[in-house]
Amino acid sequence: MNEYDFEGVNPGFKSGFVSIIGRPNVGKSTLMNTIVGQKVAITSNVPQTTRNKISGIKTTDDYQIVFLDTPGIHKPKFKLNKMMVKIAYKALEEVELVLLMVEPDKEPGGGDHFIINSIKNIKTPVILLINKVDLVKKKELLPIIEKYSKLMKFTEIFPVSALKGSNIPDLVKNIITHLPEGPKYFPDDMITDQPERFVIREIIREKIFHQLREELPHSTAVIIDELENEPELMRVYATIYVERESQKGIMIGKKGAQLKTVGTNARIEIEYLFGVKVFLELHVKVRPKWRQNDSILSRLGIK
Numbered sequence: 001m002n003e004y005d006f007e008g009v010n011p012g013f014k015s016g017f018v019s020i021i022g023r024p025n026v027g028k029s030t031l032m033n034t035i036v037g038q039k040v041a042i043t044s045n046v047p048q049t050t051r052n053k054i055s056g057i058k059t060t061d062d063y064q065i066v067f068l069d070t071p072g073i074h075k076p077k078f079k080l081n082k083m084m085v086k087i088a089y090k091a092l093e094e095v096e097l098v099l100l101m102v103e104p105d106k107e108p109g110g111g112d113h114f115i116i117n118s119i120k121n122i123k124t125p126v127i128l129l130i131n132k133v134d135l136v137k138k139k140e141l142l143p144i145i146e147k148y149s150k151l152m153k154f155t156e157i158f159p160v161s162a163l164k165g166s167n168i169p170d171l172v173k174n175i176i177t178h179l180p181e182g183p184k185y186f187p188d189d190m191i192t193d194q195p196e197r198f199v200i201r202e203i204i205r206e207k208i209f210h211q212l213r214e215e216l217p218h219s220t221a222v223i224i225d226e227l228e229n230e231p232e233l234m235r236v237y238a239t240i241y242v243e244r245e246s247q248k249g250i251m252i253g254k255k256g257a258q259l260k261t262v263g264t265n266a267r268i269e270i271e272y273l274f275g276v277k278v279f280l281e282l283h284v285k286v287r288p289k290w291r292q293n294d295s296i297l298s299r300l301g302i303k
Helices: 028-036 080-096 110-119 136-152 168-177 196-212 243-252 254-274 293-301
Strands: 014-022 052-060 063-069 097-102 125-131 157-158 221-230 233-244 277-286
Touching: 014 028, 014 110, 028 052, 028 063, 028 168, 063 168, 097 110, 097 168, 110 136, 110 293, 125 136, 125 168, 136 157, 157 168, 196 221, 196 233, 196 243, 196 254, 233 243, 233 293, 243 277, 254 277, 277 293
Parallel strands: 014 063, 014 097, 097 125, 125 157, 233 277
Antiparallel strands: 052 063, 221 233
16 A cells, blocks of 8 residues: 555545446536536536546545546447547546446436446445436336346435536535545645646537537547647637538638637636636647547547
């Protein structure tokens, strides 16, 4: 076991790592953002928006929880997707607790069975989170709980609403009981271990998802070409990659309107997050089959 410096940490202080897994678009990023109290991961109603393992950090005087928001586990089609799923499973080897998220308005589907069969023999405790319970009646929830209970012996089962915050305080209390006494891995004011470039890239990507919805769901990649920090000014130069010329036209929009809106919305959020004025310049380039391109995947941090 590693030797840690416990100076400045209260006796009985608890800390540890918690992985959030589940099918795409079940609310994993929303849950982490809600618990951390600030946006760490992008959220979208488009599945598979999370491409990297993202750490969100919740610190109080008594505990520090490091959440790993992983890509949704799904049947991979491209090299990108295969690497996303590999990242999700790798995260299970590094944590004290696993949170498996599902939805209450559907029967356990093939994807849920696939995930549960993959994790049912791991030694790590698994809590089942039935998310979006605000969308169903209580009497409809009980049969869903019963069906999942038959698939695997979960440590706990929590109905929650990550968006509304329902039952989240009780969930956090339960998570703490599974953490060992340990050090503060990160400073008190740190909410993610991701670098500036990653956070800015994700903000731009989120604005693309929100602006274009289903038109360009997974055909876009954002690369930060240059990032310059000046006193009270941040200059960001980024390239948005698409796979076809027709997609480039959609991304730019009539007279550049789409790209301008994406840029404006991203700039406003980056300024709010970092507390400085931001100059943001976006370019769109066509790179056929970028999701199979090792160089681009490496620049995206997907390895």
